[in-house]
Amino acid sequence: MLPKPLATLLLCCTLATPGLAQDSDLDSELSRIETSLAEVDATLAKYSGGLIHGLAAARREALLLARQLIENQQRAERGDAPLDVTIPATKPDPKLAAQILEDMVAAQQRIDLALSDASETTGLVQAVARSRVETERLSLAQLQMAYLQAKYGIAIPVADMPPATTPEVTPQTGSAQTARTDTAQTAEPGTVAWADARYPDVDYTLAPFELANRDGGRISGWWTIEASRAPIDDSPQITAINYSAYDARELSGFTALVARCIEGESALIFVQNDYLVPDLQRNSFAMTLRIDDQAARADRWSALTTNKGAGLFGAPAQDMMRALYDSERVFLRLTEKNGRHHDALFQLAGQREAFDAVAGACGWTTLSLSGDDRRAIQKLLNAGGFEAGAADGQWGPGSRRAMAAFQASEGLPETGLPDRATLRKLGYEF
Secondary structure (H helix, E strand, O other), X not given: OOOHHHHHHHHHHHHHOOOOOHHHHHHHHHHHHHHHHHHHHHHHHHOOOHHHHHHHHHHHHHHHHHHHHHHHHHHHHHOOOOOOOOOOEOOOOHHHHHHHHHHHHHHHHHHHHHHHHHHOOOHHHHHHHHHHHHHHHHHHHHHHHHHHHHHHOEOOOOOOOOOOOOOEEEOOOXXXXXXXXXXXXXXXXXXXXXXXXXXXXXXXXXXXXXHHHHOOOEEEOOEEEEEEEOOOOOOEEEEEEEOOOOOOOOOOOOOEEEEEEEOOEEEEEEEOOOOOOOEOOOOEEEEEEEEOOOOOEEEEEEEOOOOOEEEEEOXXXXXXXXXXXXXXXXXXXXXXXXXXXXXXXXXXXXHHHXXXXXXXXXXXXXXXXXXXXXXXXXXXXXXXXXXXXXXXXOOXXXXXXXXXXXXXXXXXXXXXXXXXXXXXXXXXXO
């Protein structure tokens, strides 16, 4: 692999001193290939299967081919053995080599960015970032073979790469629209073992679903659900990610809707793949959202420390999840301070299980209950022998203890909250 400083230095040397000894240059290429092979072998040892292992294995094959051809070239130049011309030699193209080298530097920068993202996250989000790293490393290995061809005249067959992704820009608004491509194939529920048969229209062949299945996460429609414990206090943590706007060609990042509970705080986060410019005075972004066929409405969401999205936290996040609980889709538009738009349309299939998991971990209910609702529930608990105290519509410690006792009697999770499953058992219509 070509580190950024080395790549820049090599580019300067290529342009300024074309008379460098070719054999020495090839030795340097071999050294870099050996370093990359050691790196990819470490990745293969860490991942026994799945997407990351497959990408790493493909990169290893590309590197081994490049190494073999360079060694053949060196032997032929030394006269140790005739050059095997099964893959014919071509004329060097220094100008093309310089251009490819610049592409290699850019690829390395994308790898560094993906590695940074992976180091700042955990769980499934980290796994997706790692898959981006391996995808870029595979691209870099193929660019390296193209560079060898242009620089030294070694003709190497390079596998076709998918075209780079450019956000679809609407001329009138200058907005970057993220949506699934028309060519995406939708998997039948039985085509992969982890498909959720309740939602057959979801494309379960997407890499994040494979990663979630491998890592023991749940899959509910377009959502993956990962459960863990907070290191600081062992409190339950849930990270649910909607991948309906996911595009595998977005190598600089991915677009997703994240619902989570971390250390008792709920959040709903719009993650997208561009570096954003927030309103620094307010540390937030203007958001426009439209739920199903309702009228669009304006809101403000907090900027993320990564500058790659915006979110709602605490009570506003809870209210938004309640609003989305029975919906089919939500359109989000994030507007940067410079006026640039970032749009995404999320299909919400499977959100109830995701939001219920977040609510359960953070201690709230996905129901929008009024004071009258709470009073009626308290009366039902009291009538059933679960002493909730005065039916005042306030859900305090007495009400929570009474509800937890009722839940224990029914074999339900003892949250002390009037959640949907508990109210069904209690016989309360909502």
